[in-house]
Amino acid sequence: MLVDIPDFTIIANPISGRRRSVQIAMMAYQKLLRYQPKGKLSFTESIGDAYRLAETALEEGYRFIVACGGDGTIHEVLNAICQSEKDSILGILPSGKGNDLARELNIPSQPTRAIDILLSGQTKYIDVGEVCSLTTENSQSTKKYFSTIATCGFDAEVGRRVTENKVFSHFWGSLAYVVTAVTTLPIFQPPTAMIKGDFGIYQGPILICSTGITTSYGGGMRILPNAVLDDGQFDVCIIKPVSNWTVLFMLAKLFWGGHKNHQAVKIFRTTTLSISTDPPMKIYADGEYVGNTPKQIQILPKRLKVIVP
The missing domain is CATH 2.60.200.40 (Tumour Suppressor Smad4)
Known part of the structure; x- marks a missing residue:
């Protein structure tokens, strides 16, 4: 496993991907728990929840933040990460309408392959606007x-x-x-x-x-x-x-x-x-x-x- 982080949190938009994201997030959560001792899974309920959940996770010491949803979910998590001074890593489980960032990063939309990348992928630094x-x-x-x-x-x-x-x-x-x-x-x-x-x-x-x-x-x-x-x-x-x-x-x-x-x-x-x-x-x-x-x-x-x- 190349991702050497002991804790993770998954933040999922339950209505993303025609509600497919719930199953994807659960699969990812169960698989990551086999390798990383501390994990948390949270579902959003309204606009802004992904930001608040990511902000709370960072304050609690989580450094591996996984966004499960579309570009909008990633956007909220990204804003929490960028407004924090804590060192953290973003993981992506694409399940939205557009998935443009995931496509650019060559992260597949097939859930099991995307989950495997969370465990065996490598880190890359990208620009932010x-x-x-x-x-x-x-x-x-x-x-x-x-x-x-x-x-x-x-x-x-x-x-x-x-x-x-x-x-x-x-x-x-x-x-x-x-x-x-x-x-x-x-x-x-x-x-x-x-x-x-x-x-x-x-x-x-x-x-x-x-x-x-x-x-x-x-x-x-x-x-x-x-x-x-x-x-x-x-x-x-x-x-x-x-x-x-x-x-x-x-x-x-x-x-x-x-x-x-x-x-x-x-x-x-x-x-x-x-x-x-x-x-x-x-x-x-x-x-x-x-x-x-x-x-x-x-x-x-x-x-x-x-x-x-």
Whole structure:
């Protein structure tokens, strides 16, 4: 066993994976107990519970925190880890709609294989994004952290509707995002944005501004096809407003990154990014709401230690 930690806690979202996560978490708990003397299994009941459970586990001395669920569950656990100064390791049992971080780390969705990685995998340090306010003083508790992609614009609105609308919960994986994108197109109004980074300044209307560490969101849609998890930089994709038909064609190309050659698409690299919009727009990161513009986003190189194959 390469993971030399005597204690662990598993935090599972019981409704994730069409409630498959309960069985996965129980399997993992029973198997890890054979090798590690101290363990705990907890289930979330509402939004924010994964954060609170992880925070409590860290305070109690647990250092191996396993998130069983989708990117939203990982997001909450990640925020507890990043707001703590304690040395810890994140384990992932993917069972959500998108599972974009797990896919990027080559963690399989097959439960028994994912559980085996918790026991025989190796540790890897990956970058984390930090979102904070541009207009007020920031404390540790007001900062938000993410491990995949922060979105503003059309894709953020799609992510919001996937998360909040029960109608779209009937669809699985990237299909949920595609169906939601099609229904969002007729009602979305592009904002005017001021975006600053190492690349300079972009000012004008935007359809999308995606800033990320991973290549994909929405269950495998490769909005940032050249992003690297541990290179100390964000990839940024800015797409100017185009016709609805063009958006649909781009949507199809997202699955292999073919959108990047369109003249309305600009891809940059940066270590920090500030964004303000008129009107103010919601920002989602890891598919979770992290506040409205204006915001500052910066990279934290190799901030998170995670178990990988």
